[in-house]
Amino acid sequence: MAQEGIEVPKPLVKINGLPMIERLVEIFMKADAEKIVIINNSIHPETRKHIEFLQKNGLPIELVVKTTPSSMHSFYELMPFIGNGKFCLTTVDTIFKEEEFLKFIDLFKSSKDDGIMAATDFVDDEKPLYIATDENDYITGFYDSLKQFELDSNKGKNIICQLISGGIYCLDNKVFDILDKCVKSGMSRMRNFQRQLIYNGLKLKAYKFSKILDVDHAQDIVKAERFLK
Numbered sequence: 680m681a682q683e684g685i686e687v688p689k690p691l692v693k694i695n696g697l698p699m700i701e702r703l704v705e706i707f708m709k710a711d712a713e714k715i716v717i718i719n720n721s722i723h724p725e726t727r728k729h730i731e732f733l734q735k736n737g738l739p740i741e742l743v744v745k746t747t748p749s750s751m752h753s754f755y756e757l758m759p760f761i762g763n764g765k766f767c768l769t770t771v772d773t774i775f776k777e778e779e780f781l782k783f784i785d786l787f788k789s790s791k792d793d794g795i796m797a798a799t800d801f802v803d804d805e806k807p808l809y810i811a812t813d814e815n816d817y818i819t820g821f822y823d824s825l826k827q828f829e830l831d832s833n834k835g836k837n838i839i840c841q842l843i844s845g846g847i848y849c850l851d852n853k854v855f856d857i858l859d860k861c862v863k864s865g866m867s868r869m870r871n872f873q874r875q876l877i878y879n880g881l882k883l884k885a886y887k888f889s890k891i892l893d894v895d896h897a898q899d900i901v902k903a904e905r906f907l908k
Contacts, residue, residue: 680692680894680895680896680897683896683897684897685897687725688722688723688725688726689771689772689894690719690723690726690729690771691725691726691729692894692900694774694894694900694903694904694907695904695907695908698729699771699772699774699894700717700726700729700730700771701729701733703769703771703773704733704738704740706777706780706781707767708738709777709781710767710780710781710784712739712767713739714739714740714741715738715739715740715741716740716741716742716743716757716760716761717730717740717741717742717743718742718743718744718745718747718753718756718757719742719743719744720744720745720746720747721744721745721746722746727742727744730742741760743756743757743760748867749867749868749869750770750868750869751858751861751862751866751867751868751869751871751872752862752867754768754858754869754872755858755859755862758855758858758859761852762852763852764851764852765787765788765849765850765851765852766849766850766851766852767784767787767847767848767849767850768847768848768849768850769846769847769848770846772893772894772895773845773846773847773891773892773893774891774892774893774894774903774906774907775797775845775847775888775890775891775892776888776889776890776907779888779889780847780888783795783797783847783849783886783888784849786886787849790849790884792882792883792884793850793851793853793854793876793881793882793883794848794849794850794851794854794876794881794882794883794884795849795883795884795885795886796810796818796844796845796847796848796849796873796883796884796885796886797844797845797846797847797848797849797886797888797891798810798842798843798844798845798885798886798887798888799842799843799845799887799888799889799890799891800841800842800843800887801889801890801891801892802843803892803893803902804843804893805895806823807843807844808821808822808823808843808844808870808873809821809822809823809824809825809827809828809840809842809843809844810822810840810842810843810844810885811828811831811834811838811839811840812838812839812840812841812842812885813835813837813838814837815884816884816885816886817882817883817884817885818877818883818884818885819834819835819838819877820834820838820874820877821844821870821873821874821877822840823870825840828840842885842887844870844873845888845891846891846893847891848873853881854876854881857872857875857876857879857881858872860875861875890906892906
């Protein structure tokens with residue numbers, strides 16, 4: 680985004696007048712978050728200063744400053760701070776309707792599944808991760824393309840692939856052992872960790888949002904603002 684003329688770090692890009700990081704914090708607080716743990720790279724001190732400002736206003740935020748090679752590694756660095764029980768994980772540039780997110784969280788609070796993944800049939804991502812599900816919306820696989828899904832001879836019967844990952848993950852701390860093994864084995868990318876969850880037999884359900892956007896380019900800011908109005 681810097682190459683496209685955006686002068687502030689992505690977390691501080693404003694959507695309808697509010698920095699994306701601040702918007703997420705507000706929404707998580709409305710979802711009754713006990714605490715919010717944020718990892719920020721060491722490249723942009725402006726973001727750190729803004730998060731520290733939010734901390735001073737009494738918000739239950741813990742800040743981890745570290746530059747990592749992938750979102751999966753960022754998750755790994757957050758792991759010691761999350762604690763036991765259920766949690767929700769997302770990236771700063773994920774744009775969704777607040778009311779849909781709150782329903783998503785409420786469902787997870789009462790769910791006995793190992794996790795619920797936000798999904799959408801709106802494809803606007805440069806590298807979407809396709810989700811295959813059974814008739815009960817349980818996830819059977821993650822695919823880099825629809826062609827990869829079609830070529831998977833082990834996908835089973837009555838499996839469909841009509842959704843993509845929205846980048847919002849509700850999980851239980853039981854996934855930490857799997858994450859630890861993924862990192863120590865040299866694996867990278869969040870999608871490979873998600874595949875490992877399925878491989879290990881965890882029950883993950885897909886929850887459909889009407890639309891989820893990623894802010895990766897300057898033009899995405901306008902799209903996000905129109906979507907949220």
